[in-house]
Amino acid sequence: MTARILVVDDIEANRSLLExxxxxxxxxxxxxxxxxxALDxxxxxxxxxxxxxxxxxGIDGFEVCRKLKASPETCHIPVVIVTALDEMADRVRGLEAGADDFLTKxxxxxxxxxxxxxxxxxxxxTDELRLRAVTARDIGLDKLFDADGGDEGGKKPEVLVIEERQSSFDSLVRPMRREFSVSRGEDPQAGVFTAVEGDFDCIFVASRYENFDALRVCSQLRSLDRTRFVPVILVADADDDELVGRALELGVNDYIVRPADPNELIARLRxxxxxxxxxxxxxxxxAQSIELAVIDGLTGLYNRRYLETHLETLVARARSRERNLSLLITDIDRFKTVNDTYGHDAGDDVLREFARRLRDNVRGMDLACRYGGEEFVIVMxxxxxxxxxxxxxxxxxxxxxDAFLVANGADSLPVTVSVGVATLSRDGDEDARALVKRADEALYEAKAAGRNRVVSDAA
Known part of the structure; x- marks a missing residue:
């Protein structure tokens, strides 16, 4: 993963070291x-x-952070304060200013x-969600979410703490109770079930359990649909550096070290x-704004209209940031035979099931669309x-x-698919239309060569 990182420090040696x-x-x-x-x-x-x-x-780091987080154009940029200040009050001040983390030199x-x-x-x-929201606005839909964080009508945020030890649980949640509604998972496995069944705004996971790996808990929470996007905070001990690093790699959002300072705990949780x-x-x-305009009614995937609007932006962003972008076009082989033999209802069943499998095989940041008929596109x-x-x-x-079930499971059909793959060229000024055309030509090759195969044109 590549990215553009801004290092802000008035001392050249510090800038050079981080760079x-x-x-x-x-x-x-x-x-x-x-x-x-930095603001400029x-x-x-x-x-x-x-x-x-x-x-x-001039402007100190706390004020810079506040200004970045107050602007709709920059509020989504993560900010890590890196400073020689090591007092807890400074750490809390940075977090309250909107910093995503606070590291001490x-x-x-x-x-x-x-x-x-x-x-x-x-x-x-965040970029992908914002981009899709902006795309919805640009294609003429009225409402674009004003993301102010919302207080959900004053309802207390729901927090789950997965902690075996009663004393540790009590000390951790004591400062939370005024502002948050707290539930407990008394052991790791029960805690994961509670997380799946509930509707939590944040989950705390202890770093050590008697007979269970804390990283396994984090991995399960990240792999399940119901908890995939729920923030997870690891409660670590002072000597857990390696475990913290692995937890962050697994997708844990934040961590706090015992004994947790109440003010820092609340700031990170907020x-x-x-x-x-x-x-x-x-x-x-x-979901609400674009469903009728850009969602395919049969499969629930984005339709061609959304793809054509969104893909231009994705291509431009990939090119400006010198990142990869790949596109797949898939075509269900001999789909007309399915309709002619089993009827259009069976054909619709096949299309719906194919779309479901497509969703299961792509990441959250990927874009899956029904391009038309039995053709589907994935942008990655x-x-x-x-x-x-x-x-x-x-x-x-x-x-x-895996055969496709149709007619409410009464029949099963063998189905195959041909796939064309194209990757955005790093040279020249290839646009979205040209990228789709190359993927389509690769798909044509796959079908001409006998179907049920993948052909790639990497340019």
Missing amino acids: TRLTAEYYDVITAEDGQR ICASSPVDLVLLDVMMP PVNDMQLLARVRSLLRLKML TQVRRKRYHDGLRANI PDTSAEVAADIGERLREQIER
Whole structure:
């Protein structure tokens, strides 16, 4: 994963040190020597993450963070305050200003890089949701979510704490009770079931259980549909550095070290709840606003109209940031025979089931669309030609392996699919139309060569 990271510090040696560390991980790093310059850069060019010093001439880091988070154009950019200040009051002040994390100099490399990767994944998801919301507005739909975080009518946020030890649970939740409604999972497995059955705004996971791996709990929460987007905060011990790094790689949103300072705990929890409600609002608005206009009524996937509007933006963004973008076109083989032999109701059953399998084989950031008839398109940001071809082959194998049930399960049909793959050229000025055309030509090759195969045109 590549990204554009802004390092803000008035001391050149500090900027150079962070720039060297991040460049070694293949990030695109830009620097600013003061707060105003940082604000100007964020306002005028794409930035994926800000590493921000506090003590600077002019506008200090706290004020820069507040200004970034107050602007609708920059509020979604993750901000990590990196400073020599190590007092708890400074940490809480930074979090209350809207910072996503607070790291004390000298910065531990493992913690820095794990936190950077975690926040960049979150930024990618936020970008995709925002982009889809803007697309809905641009194609003439009236309502675009005003993402202010919402208070859901004054209802207390629901928090789940998965903690075996009663004393540890009591000490952790004591400062929460005034502002949050707290539930407990008394053991890891029961806690996961409670999380799935409930509607929680945040989940705390203890780093140590008597007979269960805490990372397994985090992995389960991230893999289940009901909890995939619920913020998870790891409650770690002071010597859990390696475990914290692995947890962040698994998708944990944040962590706090025991004994937790009550003010820091509440500040971090508020941040996670605010972000979740922001994302929930975007998702809900997208679903409500574009369903009739850009959702295919039969399969529930986006339709061709949405693809043609959205793909131009994705191509432009991939090109400006020098990132990969791949596109798959799939075509159900001999679909007319299904309609002619079994009827159009059976054909509709096949299309609906194919769309479901398509959704199961793509990531949350990917865009799956019904292109028309029995053709479907998948757009995959940050995906190389090789990975895209592997995904196409995995989909092809699954379609061929598992027969399709029709007529409420009364009949089953063998189905195969042909797939054409194209990846955006890094050279020249290829547009969305040209990318689709190359994928379509690859699909034609696959069908001409006997169907039930994947052909890739990487340009």
